[in-house]
Amino acid sequence: MTQHDEIAQRIARLERRAEREKAARGEAERLLEEKSLELYHANLMLTQFAAELERRVEERTGELEQARERAMAAANQDQLTGLANRVRFIRTLDESIVEASAKGGRFALFLMDLDRFKEINDTLGHEAGDVFLQRAASRLRRVAGDRAMVARLGGDEFAVVAADRGDGSGWTELAIAMTDAIRRPVRHRGRKLEATGSLGVAIYPDDADNAGDLQRFADIALYRAKASRATHTFYDAEMGRELDERHALGGELADAIRLGHVEAWFQPVVDAASRRIVSVEALARWRHPSRGLIAPGVFLGLAEERGLMHDLFARMMRSACPQAKRWIASGITQSLSINVSPSQFRLGCVADEVIGLLRELDFPPEALTVEITEEVLMYDLDRARQQLGRLEALGVRLALDDFGVGYSNIGYLRQLPFHALKLDRSLSADLTSEAKVRSILGALVHLADALGLQLIAEGVEDEAQALWLAQVGCRRLQGYLFGRPVTAAGFERAIAGSAAFRSVA
Amino acid sequence: MKGIVFTEFLDFVGAELGSDMVDDIIEDAAPASGGAYTAVGTYPYAEMGALVGALARRTGAPANQLLRAFGRHLCRRFTVKFPAFFASAPTLFDFLASVDGHIHVEVRKLYPDAELPSFRVNARGPEAIDLDYASCRALDALAEGMIAAAAEHYGFPAAIAASRIEGPDGPFVRFSITRAAGALAA
Numbered sequence: 001m002t003q004h005d006e007i008a009q010r011i012a013r014l015e016r017r018a019e020r021e022k023a024a025r026g027e028a029e030r031l032l033e034e035k036s037l038e039l040y041h042a043n044l045m046l047t048q049f050a051a052e053l054e055r056r057v058e059e060r061t062g063e064l065e066q067a068r069e070r071a072m073a074a075a076n077q078d079q080l081t082g083l084a085n086r087v088r089f090i091r092t093l094d095e096s097i098v099e100a101s102a103k104g105g106r107f108a109l110f111l112m113d114l115d116r117f118k119e120i121n122d123t124l125g126h127e128a129g130d131v132f133l134q135r136a137a138s139r140l141r142r143v144a145g146d147r148a149m150v151a152r153l154g155g156d157e158f159a160v161v162a163a164d165r166g167d168g169s170g171w172t173e174l175a176i177a178m179t180d181a182i183r184r185p186v187r188h189r190g191r192k193l194e195a196t197g198s199l200g201v202a203i204y205p206d207d208a209d210n211a212g213d214l215q216r217f218a219d220i221a222l223y224r225a226k227a228s229r230a231t232h233t234f235y236d237a238e239m240g241r242e243l244d245e246r247h248a249l250g251g252e253l254a255d256a257i258r259l260g261h262v263e264a265w266f267q268p269v270v271d272a273a274s275r276r277i278v279s280v281e282a283l284a285r286w287r288h289p290s291r292g293l294i295a296p297g298v299f300l301g302l303a304e305e306r307g308l309m310h311d312l313f314a315r316m317m318r319s320a321c322p323q324a325k326r327w328i329a330s331g332i333t334q335s336l337s338i339n340v341s342p343s344q345f346r347l348g349c350v351a352d353e354v355i356g357l358l359r360e361l362d363f364p365p366e367a368l369t370v371e372i373t374e375e376v377l378m379y380d381l382d383r384a385r386q387q388l389g390r391l392e393a394l395g396v397r398l399a400l401d402d403f404g405v406g407y408s409n410i411g412y413l414r415q416l417p418f419h420a421l422k423l424d425r426s427l428s429a430d431l432t433s434e435a436k437v438r439s440i441l442g443a444l445v446h447l448a449d450a451l452g453l454q455l456i457a458e459g460v461e462d463e464a465q466a467l468w469l470a471q472v473g474c475r476r477l478q479g480y481l482f483g484r485p486v487t488a489a490g491f492e493r494a495i496a497g498s499a500a501f502r503s504v505a
Numbered sequence: 506m507k508g509i510v511f512t513e514f515l516d517f518v519g520a521e522l523g524s525d526m527v528d529d530i531i532e533d534a535a536p537a538s539g540g541a542y543t544a545v546g547t548y549p550y551a552e553m554g555a556l557v558g559a560l561a562r563r564t565g566a567p568a569n570q571l572l573r574a575f576g577r578h579l580c581r582r583f584t585v586k587f588p589a590f591f592a593s594a595p596t597l598f599d600f601l602a603s604v605d606g607h608i609h610v611e612v613r614k615l616y617p618d619a620e621l622p623s624f625r626v627n628a629r630g631p632e633a634i635d636l637d638y639a640s641c642r643a644l645d646a647l648a649e650g651m652i653a654a655a656a657e658h659y660g661f662p663a664a665i666a667a668s669r670i671e672g673p674d675g676p677f678v679r680f681s682i683t684r685a686a687g688a689l690a691a
Contacts (some may be wrong), residue, residue, distance in 0.1 A: 013528050020531070098553050376611030 009264075022261040048420045078152040080130060081137035089159050093211050096161050100204055102180035106164045108171045108203050111218040112140075112178065113226065114156035114195045120331040123193060132186050132193045139181035148174070156195075159218075173198050175232035198225040199232035207235050227335055236391070249294070257259040257308060257315045262286045262299075264320035269456060272470035277495075279369065280327070281337040282320035283485045284312065300341075309341045310348060314357060321361040321368075322468055323488045332495055342376035345383060345486065351390035358394075365395040371422065373401045375413045384387065392417040399456065404444060413451055420476075421448055425459025428479065432464050438472075445473040506553055506642075507619050508546035509577075515542065515552070517578040518560060526563065547618065548640060558677045569646040570642045576650020584658055597659035598669035601652070601682070602626045622648065637670075639677040652680060 042232060076088040084092065096107050114136070121129035140150045148162035162174055183195035198221025208214040215236040220243050225233035233239075244407065256262050264282040271278050286294040303312045316338060319440060324336035331481050352368075358365055376384045388398055399420040400413070404427050413421075423444065430437040448455040457469045460479030469477060483494060519527045531540035534555035561568045584590050584591050590608050594600035604624040612619055622640030629635070632639040639650050647665055656663035667678050 013525065017524065018529060020541040023539060024543045024546075027541060027546050028543035031543065464686065 005323070014477075035114055078137075081134050081152050083137050083141065083158075084149060084151040086151065086153050088295070089149075089153060089161075090211070090289050092149050092151070092161055093214070096163075096205075097204060097214075100164075101209075106204060106206065108160075108162045108164075108174075108201055109214050109218045109300075110160040110162065110171075110175065110178065110199055110232075111215070111222045112158040112182075112197050112199045114158070114182065114197050115226065116197045117156040119194050121197060125192065128188055128191070128193055130193065131188045135186045136182055136195075139184070140178055143174070143177045143181045145456055171201060171203075171234075172232075179231040189401075198222055200225050200235065201232060202235040222402060238394070246298070246302070249288075249291075250297065250306055252288075252338060253302050253306060254308055254311070256286055256288070257303075257311050260315070260319075261288060261485070262312065262315055262319075264316050264323070265485040266320070266323070266491045267478060268333070268483050268491075269476055270482050272466070272477050274473050275482070277333050278476065279335040279337055280324060280333050280491070281339075281371070281485075282314055282324075283315055283339075285485070304341065304343055307347070309344050310353065313338075313340065313344060313353065316355075317357040317361065321357070321363040322400075324367070325363055329362075335367045335369055335397070336363075337371050339371045339401065342373060342378075345372075345376050345387060346380060349387060352386040354391060354396065355394060358396075365391075366397070369397040369399050369420070371399045371401045374403065376418075381412065381415075388417055392400055404440070410451075413453070416451060420454040421454055422456045422458055423474070425479075428457050428459040428469070429463055431468060432462075438468070440467070440473055449473070506550045507544075507549060507616055508542045509544040511542035511553060511556075512544045513579050513582055514556065515540075516640060517575050518580075520578075521574075522564070526560070529563060530556050533563070536558060538613060545616075548613040553667065555668055561574060572644065573650040573653075574647035576647040576652075577654040578645070578650075580651040580658070582653035584654075591655075597656055597661040597663070597682075598629060599632060601636055602629065602653070609679040624648075627679065634682050636680045636682065637672075637677050638680060639672075639675065648678075649680065652682065 004035070015320065043471045074150070076085060077083070078085040087369045091108065099105070100107050102453045117129070117132070120131055120132055133152075137150070137158070140160070144150045144160055144162065148160050151159045153159050160174075160178070162171060164170075179197045180200055182195065187195040198218065200218045200360075202208060202214050202217035202221060204214055207217050219241065220239050221235035223243070224239050225231070253262075265285045266280045266282060269281060270276060284296050284300065286299050287294075288294050300312075303309050320336055320338060327333045328335070340350055340354075354368070354370065357363075358368065372384075372388075391399060397419045399415060399422050400418050400426045401422045403421040405424045416427060421444075427437055427441055428446075432443055445455055455474045455477060456476035456478060457465075457474045458478050460466050460469065460477045460481050462481060465479075466477055466481055483491075486494065515527050515531075518530065534540075534550035536548075536555060538552060542548060557568050557571060560571055564571070580669060590603070590611075591600060593607075594603050599625065605626075609621045609623075610672065612621060620641060622638055622644070623641070625637040625639070627635040627637050637651070638645055640648075649665060652665055653663065655666075664682045664683050664685040666683075668681070670677055670679050
């Protein structure tokens, strides 16, 4: 090969090499661009992922926030009604005190209780009760507006903390509006649910300057409202004193029963035609060593509250039976009537109590009449029926007291072994003035006849009433006309002094 | 097959036998890529086969011998290009054991589509190790050369015995590497 050819060959080789290098570099660049594009897309995806993640985190945080708020609200909220619960109420009360004391302002605490709410639950079921509470709650909230906080403290108790409306009258209006709101019936499943409310009000700082006293005083006022059947009552210091007195008395009652300061007084029941004594009713009286005679209206309630009815009844039997036994023996009377409280049926066994005491006192069962009010029929009919049955089997007679103004129905009367109905004194009181009452009484006489029950009219105070009742067929009469309740000694004196009180032979 | 094998092969040929030989074997093999290889590219394995075949014809040396030599070259190049792999393994046996689990894992990060052989450690003792080489390409000669260079790098006088074994998953080559007889511990 010539040198020229060699050089040409060499150049050709070098050119081919250069070509290969160039191609390889081009390939490398292309791959680089490809990689860059890949990287760009990867970055884009990452950015999107990051944004998505951030969005989700925010969403989740929002959800958690909401859940937390709901939990907090639930902790402060009454589940059924959505009102503030007791916890929040206490807090609001404290806050209101702080704010009012700082600004020199006033506010009112209302405590509200629904009367006869238990009946709705008992007769129509808890669902109806719940619905009623819910509606009552929303009505109260509407009435209270945004100047007052309404709370449900539990059961059928509500509380309202109301800011000062400028003058005291605003609170009276609010109280009336609240009780009105409660009184409106609630319609549920075609039924009308009704209850009423009692309200007690205490004012900061007029009545008390701390949460404890404020609640206590509102409670006292509420208690007073319930007792006096007022819709609402504002607390006053007098109430507090009275309550303290009542407390003191209550504390002494157990001892009083034990020591015999509580005793039986007697009132006669006479035959309507002959006016002769057929039986005596034993009535409880408390001769307090320093306070004098305390009316049963006061201490019977206390006895119920303190669970002393059983002891009271035993004391009454022990006080009355020996006397009555002597009077029966000497022909002054035929039988003894004694009252039993419905709570004794609920809390224990009346039949056992009575049977035990009759045995202890050696008193003939046929000469005892047990008087019970209609209330006993409301709460536990079966229990009552069972116990009354046992008493009847023994020969004890049974009278339904305060008949004609409450819940009794003929169904009950047919089922229970009563011998007599004692007409409530309000019927006797109104009969001369109201024709309607006379009609009712006439009908009741027929009813008693149809049921085979004896009818006894209470509260007979004048001759006109006595005559009319005798005429219409009521055969037994009791009342001041024939004698007020007196001690055993007083009774004997009255017998001795008046021929009219000789017993029916 | 990744381009790095091609570029290293051509560099090896150029260094040992001159760049004219490079031109010649490329011309002989007439690869579709035109022999323009870049390390980050991917090219058909058949082109490597053709180049090795062309070199064998031109040199008269058996292909396996050439591959063994190339293997040594390649491994030496790796000690320069990727020193970290060698630095992280204190001994030859550690290094060989790390090929599958570590080195090739890293390789796939850069070249996800790389077709790499597997080097499974079958047995290992203080003075010997069995390394099972399995691949879709019959490049055990290349692997042997690489192992020899690695042993040199670690100063381990190695005797390498290769045996073809028919395994349950297919054939593989077992490299039994032991300390060469007569050599003292380094």
